[in-house]
Amino acid sequence: MSPSVISKFPLLFFIAISLWWGFYYQSNSSLNDFGQANFEFLYLLDVFIVLPIICFLAVKNKKEALLKAITLCCLAVWVGSYIIPASSKFIWPYLESGRYVISALILLFELAAIVTVVLAIKTALDDKVDPDLAISQPIERFLGKSVVATVLNFETRMWTFALFAKRVKPDNYQGSKHFSYHQKDGSQSNLLGFVFLIALEMPLMHLLLHFAWSPLAANIVTILSLLSLVFFLAEYRAMAKRPISIDGDDLIIRYGLYQPLKVPLSNIKDIKGNDVFVAREKSIKRYVYSGVPNIKIVLAEPIGEVEKIFIGVDNPHSFIESIKHSL
Incomplete structure (x- = not known):
């Protein structure tokens, strides 16, 4: 069996246990003693013991395995908050409060990406090295060539072009001959249209959702729209810079x-x-x-x-x- 297939086992196991225990806890039959045997530790054992073991067995890179285990365990806590009946929760309320810790970790991840951007751009300007290498080398030195490193590379590249595109020089990229693609069929102009469309739509959509639905929904949609705006702006700028x-x-x-x-x-x-x-x-x-x-x-x-x-x-x-x- 190929390594790429084996690496998917943790996610498949997570989906399987979520479906099975969801059915178990929500059923009212002899399977769970008609609701009297909805013990939360049954799901806890699979989530915090079996699932991490499968992650470390299926993924060779231990750092990647650890990150995958943490991510899936956090998702399992979120799933457990819905499938486990409130009357059977004793440890779970403390785990659910960990969402603030998860939010802090996500914030740290974003801050790490932004700090990496600043350091990568400074290195590219000082040493005139390939900007892609300036971004990828410090990340891969810490995380290795893993899926997490690839995601962080992409996000760092996105913030680079969103914030510091003017300081990235196309001539610094490796290569003796460079070819452009941003003018084909008005590609860059079309992308700029999306940027303006999202920017104009965002405040109107926020106000509509705020009064017609709920402030929480309005905030969530606005944050997602803002991230989309950053992505399209970075893509627009990168088209003419990365040959x-x-x-x-x-x-x-x-x-x-x-x-x-x-x-x-x-x-x-x-x-x-x-x-x-x-x-x-x-x-x-x-x-x-x-x-x-x-x-x-x-x-x-x-x-x-x-x-x-x-x-x-x-x-x-x-x-x-x-x-x-x-x-």
Whole structure:
């Protein structure tokens, strides 16, 4: 069984125990002695003993396993607050109060991302290194190459372009030749339209929900809208800053805030233009904002499950000629 499948066991176990114990606690039958055997420790044993053990057995990276165990246990506490009857809760009220601790941890996570942004930008400006490396290296040095590190990389990159885009220079990115994609089919202009739309809609939606529904719902929707605004603003700025590059024997595909994809030139079997719509498939990687991608790359050997890469660039003819020349 592949490691990627095994790593999903903790989540599957969490879903399974939540469904099973939810049915157990909410049923009124001989299964739970007609509601007299709704002991909370039954769910506690699975959540705080079995679940962490499965996390550490299924995930090789111990830091990632610990973070996954903490996350799933916190989710289980939230689920338990709903499925366990109030009359059977003795320890659970204390666990539920831990939501303030979880909120503090989330806040610390956000602050860590912002601090990393400042340090990464300072390093990029002082040493003129690739801004992506300036962000990823300190994170991966602490967390390793894990899912958590990838998420934090993305979030840090988002805050970088949302707050300090003017200080990021495209020339500092690795590569001898750079190619842009932000002008294709008005991609950047369309994204700016989304930014203005969210900014204009947010106060109106907040007032409507505040008076028509509840202040809590209004605050939640406004926070989510604000995060969406930050994302679209960062994406808008990153489009013109993060180029697709040829660096020695590699093609580095950067696209907005996407995680960069490095493709060895020797692994490119064929490259040509494209003018048709491309549907989503597991074997296809698409990089395009507007219209259809105008570049089709066929790989000699798959990268993971990806066999073909479709990209939308501003000057497809120049891009194809440069790749063929490098090949």
